Amino acid sequence: MRLTRYFLPVLKENPAEAQIVSHRLMLRAGMMKQATSGIYSWLPLGFKVLRKLENIVHEEQMRAGHHPMLMPTLQSADLWRESGRYDDYGQEMLRITDRHGRDMLYGPTNEELITDIFRAHVASYKDLPLTLYHIQWKFRDEIRPRFGVMRGREFLMKDGYNFDLTKEDALHAYNRHLVSYLRTYERMGLQAIPMRADSGPIGGDDTHEFLVLAETGESEVFYDAEITELKFGDREIDYSDCAQCQAVLEEFTSRYARTDETHDAALFDAIPEDRRRVARGIEVGQIFYFGTKYSEPMGATVQGPDGKPVPVHMGSHGIGVSRLVGAIIEASHDERGIIWPEGVTPFHVGIVNLKVGDAEADAASEELYAALTAKGLEPLYDDTDERAGGKFATMDLIGLPWRITVGPRGLKNGVVELTSRRTGESEELSPDAAVDRLVQIYAPHMVRGL
Numbered sequence: 339m340r341l342t343r344y345f346l347p348v349l350k351e352n353p354a355e356a357q358i359v360s361h362r363l364m365l366r367a368g369m370m371k372q373a374t375s376g377i378y379s380w381l382p383l384g385f386k387v388l389r390k391l392e393n394i395v396h397e398e399q400m401r402a403g404h405h406p407m408l409m410p411t412l413q414s415a416d417l418w419r420e421s422g423r424y425d426d427y428g429q430e431m432l433r434i435t436d437r438h439g440r441d442m443l444y445g446p447t448n449e450e451l452i453t454d455i456f457r458a459h460v461a462s463y464k465d466l467p468l469t470l471y472h473i474q475w476k477f478r479d480e481i482r483p484r485f486g487v488m489r490g491r492e493f494l495m496k497d498g499y500n501f502d503l504t505k506e507d508a509l510h511a512y513n514r515h516l517v518s519y520l521r522t523y524e525r526m527g528l529q530a531i532p533m534r535a536d537s538g539p540i541g542g543d544d545t546h547e548f549l550v551l552a553e554t555g556e557s558e559v560f561y562d563a564e565i566t567e568l569k570f571g572d573r574e575i576d577y578s579d580c581a582q583c584q585a586v587l588e589e590f591t592s593r594y595a596r597t598d599e600t601h602d603a604a605l606f607d608a609i610p611e612d613r614r615r616v617a618r619g620i621e622v623g624q625i626f627y628f629g630t631k632y633s634e635p636m637g638a639t640v641q642g643p644d645g646k647p648v649p650v651h652m653g654s655h656g657i658g659v660s661r662l663v664g665a666i667i668e669a670s671h672d673e674r675g676i677i678w679p680e681g682v683t684p685f686h687v688g689i690v691n692l693k694v695g696d697a698e699a700d701a702a703s704e705e706l707y708a709a710l711t712a713k714g715l716e717p718l719y720d721d722t723d724e725r726a727g728g729k730f731a732t733m734d735l736i737g738l739p740w741r742i743t744v745g746p747r748g749l750k751n752g753v754v755e756l757t758s759r760r761t762g763e764s765e766e767l768s769p770d771a772a773v774d775r776l777v778q779i780y781a782p783h784m785v786r787g788l
């Protein structure tokens with residue numbers, strides 16, 4: 339992409355309405371614009387990040403054996419009357435009446451809709467286990483939408499639903515989700531800690547929230563400092579192996595880590611004092627096992643091995659995809675702007691041409707652009723005639739992890755400059771070597787998605 343052709347409406351001033359850094363930086367970097375309270379338009383740069391996150395989620399869900407699909411945003415109230423949640427959900431649910439006077443709603447979550455699909459098409463235990471998921475916009479009429487995409491009213495969620503014959507099988511699905519979520523967040527450059535939580539309107543007793551530690555987080559969290567040393571890394575996992583998944587769950591949840599909703603002071607105080615931490619966190623996901631809470635009232639049964647109908651055991655599993663954009667920025671920025679982790683950056687590298695109009699600098703920039711593109715990388719080429727300082731400030735603000743600076747002086751010696759946004763360190767090397775280096779850096783981060 340060439341900056342002269344792109345739509346990147348960066349703001350010079352800090353928008354007054356933004357109270358936290360991610361909100362401020364998303365507005366300043368031209369990633370989004372508020373449409374109305376808690377509802378945002380995603381501008382091209384923000385949309386690219388959102389799609390990157392979706393693609394990582396898809397890859398990790400499919401790796402775990404879960405099937406992508408797409409359900410609508412609008413649902414009929416009838417299904418929610420069957421589960422008994424239509425009245426329970428209260429004012430957070432946006433209720434709509436169509437022209438025929440039928441009650442509709444904008445889905446805040448999809449347990450009912452997916453259970454309806456399941457009961458229509460699955461009749462035998464032989465078709466289990468089954469996990470279906472989608473990434474779709476949700477609406478919750480939050481009483482206090484705030485912090486930009488962090489607490490929106492309309493927001494993008496990955497929600498997955500497992501159907502199993504027994505509680506044991508459903509708990510394996512729970513564990514599988516926990517493992518796949520650990521991998522997902524790490525690929526996004528985040529440490530998200532599973533914490534025992536409260537299940538709220540979704541229901542059930544088994545539930546973990548995934549929290550990214552950040553001062554601006556809305557949840558108060560209590561944990562054993564040892565937990566922050568755990569890393570999933572690139573270890574192999576066989577998702578069909580119950581013992582392996584269970585071992586990961588135990589590894590990542592055996593130390594104390596709870597949100598304020600389930601905090602137990604006595605258990606917490608049993609941890610050695612120097613390891614006790616009280617902090618704040620951003621909830622970027624939650625997994626639930628709720629047994630037959632929906633399958634029973636909605637008649638989602640399968641024929642068991644003995645020929646008798648049994649209600650299926652279910653769970654649901656959510657990732658706050660749009661919230662993650664904010665969470666990543668909260669976890670990775672400095673006073674100059676965003677610092678995207680390689681796995682989610684909207685462009686892989688910025689090319690800054692210091693002297694647009696200079697034949698050699700133009701040619702070298704164009705060649706770099708073509709070479710990077712040929713290797714499957716996406717450069718953002720600043721081909722504007724702004725002064726160098728302004729170009730650097732924009733690149734720093736939008737946070738691409740790498741920048742190549744092309745100028746007549748370096749080109750005389752056959753070099754360009756490769757700069758890391760994170761460390762600020764620069765290195766002079768030939769354009770070819772710069773391309774090779776970037777190919778190497780990004781090899782583990784290439785995302786295909788669906």
Ligand code: 5CA
Nearest residue numbers: 447489490493497621622623624655656658661
């Ligand atoms: N049906 C279940 C799992 S699919 C469910 O709805 N879970 S949830 O309520 O925990 O939501 C899943 C994730 O969506 C949360 O962990 C959070 O990251 C994100 N989320 C929830 N509410 C909002 C909101 N108002 N704005 C942005 N993200 C939100």
